[in-house]
Amino acid sequence: MNDCKCDNTKIVSVKEYDAVITAAKYYVDGLKSGDADLVAKAFHKDAVMYGLSNGTTLLGGPISNLYDFVRQNGNATDIKTHIDVLAITPTTAVVRIDMEKDAIGADYNDFLTFIKLDGRWQAIAKVFHQFNC
Numbered sequence: 001m002n003d004c005k006c007d008n009t010k011i012v013s014v015k016e017y018d019a020v021i022t023a024a025k026y027y028v029d030g031l032k033s034g035d036a037d038l039v040a041k042a043f044h045k046d047a048v049m050y051g052l053s054n055g056t057t058l059l060g061g062p063i064s065n066l067y068d069f070v071r072q073n074g075n076a077t078d079i080k081t082h083i084d085v086l087a088i089t090p091t092t093a094v095v096r097i098d099m100e101k102d103a104i105g106a107d108y109n110d111f112l113t114f115i116k117l118d119g120r121w122q123a124i125a126k127v128f129h130q131f132n133c
Helices: 014-033 036-040 062-075
Strands: 043-053 057-062 080-088 091-100 108-119 122-129
Touching: 014 036, 014 080, 014 108, 014 122, 036 062, 043 062, 043 108, 057 062, 080 122
Parallel strands: 043 122
Antiparallel strands: 043 057, 080 091, 091 108, 108 122
16 A cells, blocks of 8 residues: 655656557658558647758648658658657657658658647657758
């Protein structure tokens, strides 16, 4: 029995970290298979994305631009990714995805901001840096 009455209470369970990673994996698994619909499972319908292509050119807009990219470029069978949950609260999370060899052979660092709505984690924003390819 735990009768702890302190202000040092853990408010986010490991289960929530796992749920955020599962949501982020829709994105990376969709990139690997070239499935834009699977990628879309990771994102809120109103999500946006912005980032620098080759470190210099600003790209961005609605998340549908990402789906178009996946449809145009197909699968990324050689892709390698590493997912880290950088921060989490009961309703928000920030995830970093280190990515190598997407469908066009580019490497990225992606930062996805998640929000938990109706019990489901969804990325509401993607900010990325594309390294020179």
